[in-house]
Each structure stands twice: as C-alpha cells, then as structure tokens.
Amino acid sequence: MKIAIAGGTGLVGQALTDHLIDKGHSIFILTRNSSNKKEKANVTYVEWLKESSSPETSLDGMDAFVNLAGESINSGRWTEEQKKKIIESRISSTKEINKIIGSLQNKPEVLVNASAIGYYGTSETQTFTEEDITPGSDFLASTVYAWEKEAEHAKADGVRTVFTRFGIILDKDEGALPRMMLPYKMFVGGKIGSGEQWMSWVHIKDVVGAIAFCLENKELEGPVNVVAPEPKQMKDFGKTLGKVMGRPHWFPTPGFALKVAFGEMSVLVLEGQKVLPAKLDDKGYIFLFSHLDDALSDILQSK
Template identity: 60%
Template structure:
C-alpha cells in the first residue's frame, strides 16, 4: 500500500508512519522542508505548501491520503492571532490536499482527514455518536465544521472521505497524558473544576488502529468517532490515574483559577462531551484498550 501523510512528524503521524512502515507499506510524508530529515527505509519526504513544489509527481499511484496537518490547539493561550492560525492551518492544508488529489491522474481510494469531537459542542448530560446532529457554536466547534466541509470536497472527486473525530489522545510521551500526570506525581492531583465534565479518551494504539481501519474498510465513510467505548467523567478518570500511579486524588483546581490562567483555552480541561465510537463498534473494530485503567497501566508502566 502506498500512503501519503501530512503532519507525519507529529504525535499521531509518527505513530501511524511507524505502524505502516513496520508492515512494509510505502509511506510518503509531505513536509514544508525536507532538509535535515533522517532517511528511513520505506519513508520518503516530499515538500509541499511552499509555493514552488509539485508533490503530485511523487504521489501518482497513491492508495490512501491521510491529512493530519494543523497548528496544535493546546500549546499556547488562544489569542486572536493564534486562533486564526489554528483555523487557517487546517483549512489551507486540507484545501491543498484536495487540490493535489484533483490533479492526480489516478485518485486514491480514500482520504482520511483529521477532525475532532469538539464539533458536537460540550455537554455534561448528553452523549454523542456519529448519528448525532448536535453542533456546537464555540471556537473549536466552528473550526471542525469548516475543516470537515473543506475535506468533504474530495467526495466530489470520487474519493471515499472519512473524518476521524479524535478524542483525548493518550500517549506515553506525547498527547494529553504527560500533562495530566504532572500534578499527581507532585502529590497535588485532583479534579479540575467540578470534575463532572466528560473525558472521551482514546489510547494512541487505537487511534492508529482506527485510522488504518478507516483506510482499509470500504464501509467506513463520513464521520468516525475515534474514542474508546468507555468515556469517563474527569473526577473518575483522575481517580483511576491516581490509583495507577499510587498517588492521592484530592486537591481540586478551581474553575475560576483555570479560566484566569488559560483564558478561552480552559474549555479543553473544564468542558467536554461524552462521545461514543458507534461506527467503529458496528463495523467490528477490535479495540486494544476499552477501559481507562488498562490503557493507563499500559502507558504508565504499572
């Protein structure tokens, strides 16, 4: 299989690349600058988004396109300028991906485009599946809606298109977990806000598995919730994390303090949504980590 990946050097992209390469697939990573990239067997770097390169030449015969490109949402306060970068980076990259596909003589079978469960908005009482028509009106929800709309243009080119709506991705050295662990290791862990917000988490291995499942399964199209089957409220997730680490779960972080410290970005930790992976379950996806405790034990070495 020949697979192109944008955002291939990021958290999810690196894990996906390793998984594909280890099984002998050909991986092409699109990058703004290929200089200094360490050559690896089975991985080719092709430059894009710099105005004078034509990546299409290297992408003929492509089987699948995976678009993970976008400015990280959790690496700095959401100023007006940064919010615009978060939006533009996703729209511009996705628009270019669709343009590349349109210029290929033979189109890939599938475009798997990153997305996020933030599209549903936040709720402490409702649960959401791919069939839910609820759409949020906050910043993240609006970003996701525009992002998916742009990716959806690939369908007009005859390409099966999947929107992987990622939940809270847990990884050993990247993703949300390292930051969540810090206060517990300092014996200062506890609920954030009232602790009743939902954490729709997912292990990085299942993220990679679901992307590949979407690539290889023709029945998967449109939105795909990339979350574990057992979401947890923050207070319960925190207790499980504390148990795995052998640390107390007792010191709450008040909502007001978090809002002052993080500004609008506090929505990432103070609000959430209960999102269920209905489509993955209906199509027989084999989750490696369905329960938070086993996922955390795997990642934290307990």
C-alpha cells in the first residue's frame, strides 16, 4: 500500500512508519520542511502547510491517509493560549487533509484520523464503548468532538473514515509513562489523587497494530477505541508499576498539589474514564499486551 502520514515524526508516527515499512508498504510523510529530512528506504517526504507547497501533486493514488498531526496535550500548562493551539492545530491539519483528498483524482480508500478517549468525559463509575455517542463536557471532550467532526468530512468524498480514540499510550521514552516512573525511581512512588480514577492504557505496539488493523479491515469505520481490554484504576496501575520496577508503592501525591502544579492539565492524571475496545474485539484484533504487568515488563526491558 501507499500510505500518507501526517504527524509522522511524533511518538506514534515514528513507530507506525517503522511498522508499515517492515510490512512492505510505501510511506509518504507530510512535513513542513522536507529539505532537512534524512533519506530512508520506502519513505518519501512531502512538504505541506506552507504557501509554496502543493502536496496533492505527490499524493494522487494513495491507498490510505493517516492523520496524527496536532499539538501535544502534554506540551505545557493549559493556558487559554495553549488550549487554542491544541484545538486549532488539530482542526487546521485535518482541514488540510480533507482539502488534499478532495483535490485528488484518485482518492484513498481510507482515512485513519487520530482521536482520544477524552471524547467520553470523565467518570469513576461508567464504562464506555463506541456505542456511547454523547460526548463529555470538558475541554478534552469538546476538542475531540470538534476534531472528529472535521475529519468526518472525508466521508463526502467516499473515503472510509476511522477515528482511532487513543487511551494513555505507554512507551519507555515518551508520553505519560516516563513521568509516572520518575517518583518510583526515587523511591517515592504511590497513589495519585484518590486512586479511584480509571486509566485506560495501551502499549505503543498495540497502538501501531490497531492502526494497521483499521487500515486493512474495511468493516471498521467511525470511532474505534484503541485501549487495552483491561483498564486499571490509578491505585492498581501504580502498584503494578512499582512491582515491575522493583520499587515501593507507598508515598501518596494529593490531588490539590497536582492542581497547583499543573492547573487544568492535572485532569490527565486526577480524572479518567473506563473505556473498552469493543470494536477491535468484535472484529478480531488480537492484542499483543492485554495485561498491564506484561506491557510494563516489555517496555522496561526494551531498548
């Protein structure tokens, strides 16, 4: 397959690119600056989001588009300016993807657009699947709702459209896990906030595997929860992390301290949602890591 990827240099994008190359696919990475990119077998860099760029000339005949572009929600305190960046970066890149697709004579079969389980809002008591169609009311939920609505426009061009709603992605070097590991490395790991909040996690290898599964499985469209089938409450996640690291789980971090330190962004660790991968299970995706202890052991032993 010929696959165009926006956001191909981020955590998920790099892992996905390597996986798809290994499978024999040709990858076209959309980038703001193609001149300083190292050449790589089966990878073509295509400049976009600049007045001088015309990406559509290089992308006709793509089999698929994957849109992972957007400002990281972990990139800084959620000031009004930062929240505006988070939303606008996602909407603008998705609009551009739709514009490119609309201009192509030979359109892709599928668009896999990144999304997030933040769509559902937060809850300690509910269990969410893709059948829950009412979004939450907080900042992340409204961001995801607007993001998916923009991506949905690709359907008007006859493109199968998938919204991969990522949970908390576990990776050794990037994302949430390195920050969560740090207190345990210093022997002061423990319960965060109430500990009752749910953490719907997923190993980076299953993120990549699920995206590839969505590219290939023509029966999948709309929202797809990309989370492991066994979410954990934060207190149990911490105990498992401490056990795998060989460190004690004893020193609690009160919620108010995190609110002072991170402001509204503290919702990422103090609140959560229990989300299940109903569609992936239904269509037969086999998780590499269903159990948290196996996932953490693999990550910590890697590299």
